[in-house]
Structure formats: structure tokens, C-alpha cells
Amino acid sequence: MAYNSVSDRSAEREWNSEVYHRLSSPQVSWGKKVLSRLKLNGDEWVLDAGCGTGLLTAELLEALPRGRVVGIDLSQNMLSTARAHLAQEFGSRLRLLACDLLSLPIKRVFHAVVSTAAFHWVPDHDQLFRNLHDVLVPGGCLEAQCGGGPNIARLRDRANVLATTPTFARYFVGFREPWLFEDAQEAAQRLRNAGFADVETSLEAAPTVLDDAAHYNEFVRNIVLRRHLENIPGAEQRDQFMAILTEQAAQDDPPFLLDYWRLNLRGRGA
């Protein structure tokens, strides 16, 4: 039996949006810095690409009192949570759309595209950057950040080793990590190839210490390694997988550190 085959592909797209909404303070704090780099007049149309539960979409709307934001996401759970929190407050200034960033049906509409903590989940950055370039009006800007470079290298190594042990190996046959962590130079070249001008990219370390074993376990299980855990069919074995990783993180100095690295991306549409 191929445990790693996913009969319902929608499972790959879905997130536990309640947990993400509650635990995503690291992503929100990085995202706020990204938003602070945007130069806005307050009346622009902005795309939030991979908006998740909309915590940063709300910040963006606050900065656009006469503008509009379209939040796009692949996950219906994320969009439902975003809708529940934002629809009433922001009314017609906000549209939330279920859509794959790899097949965007929109052309030359937005003055800016913003994205935080999403692009590393998108496997084809050439297509992604071409699509984002094409949704911008000429001169519009991209201001984004995602995981990059050696992002979470320690946890990746540990999860990969664990996935090859006799208890878990059968669940990970043919499994490929779901992320694309580019370095700054590769990303800059892809942005230029997609048509962006004035490209700037950089990598920055963002080490993040979680509170304790329970916090680490819930965060890693639902956010970082959610696609790994989908491969393991039984709850007991999923718990065992996470218990081993959590115990390893408890031995680190400091304990429960995630070695996050963020890739900053900026460009101007031609």
C-alpha cells in the first residue's frame, strides 16, 4: 500500500487555520516589517498573495483607507478564517479569493503585490514571478518575504533522518519536501527573468525560540511539518514522530529554537 499517495489532493492545500491564526506571531512580526517597507499613498489596489488568515491583510487595509486589497489563497480553511475576522470590518474594500498563485487570471490591476511567508510553499518560482509581474500595473511594486537559504536546516535534517528509520520509512516512499528555499542570487535572477526591474533580494536570519515543548510540538506539527505529517496514517505514529522531534529540540541550546531564515524580495513591474 502506498501510504504517501494522497487520494484527495485538497488535503495538500489545507491548513489548520485555527492553529495558524493562534500561533503565527513569528510570521506576523516578520510580515509587519515587510509591510512597513511599502510606500503607499493610501488609495492603491494591493494584492496580498497567500494571505492566510488575514492578520497582515488587516494591517494592510489599515494603511489603505481609500484603497482596496485582494487576498488570494489556495486554502479554503485559511480564507474562511480570514473572512470571519475581516469581512465585516472592511466590507467592499476587501476581496478574498480562492486561487492558485501559479494560475492567476488577473492582469495589470494592482499598484503593489505584498506577500509574506508564502512563496516557499509554491514550487515554481519562474511561473509565480511571471504571474505576479503580470498582475501589476506598469511601475507597480512587489514587496515580499518568504523562507529561503538554509531555512530551518536543523529541523529539516532531523525530520529527513527520522523519515528514513524503520518505523516511518514506508510512509515516506517518494515523499519530497514541499518547499522551495532559494538563495538571494537565484531569486534575483528569476525576478529579472520574469520582467521585474530594480530588483533587490537579501537573506536574513530570524531565529525563533518557542515557549516550551507543547508550543514547539503544536507549531511544528501544524505549520512547519504539516505536509510531512499527512504521510503518516495513524494518530499514534504521528504523535510518536512529533515526540521524537520535540525531544531533540528540548536538548538544544537554547531549547525549542527554529533556525528560520527569511528571503526578502523587491522589484518593480515594467
Ligand SMILES: C[S@@+](CC[C@H](N)C(=O)[O-])C[C@H]1O[C@@H](n2cnc3c(N)ncnc32)[C@H](O)[C@@H]1O
Ligand atoms: C504560512 S502561510 C502565510 C499566511 C500569511 N501571509 C502570513 O504571513 O501569516 C502560507 C500561505 O500561503 C498559501 N499558499 C501556499 N501556496 C499557495 C499557492 N500556490 N497559491 C495561493 N496560496 C498559496 C497557503 O495556503 C497559506 O495560507
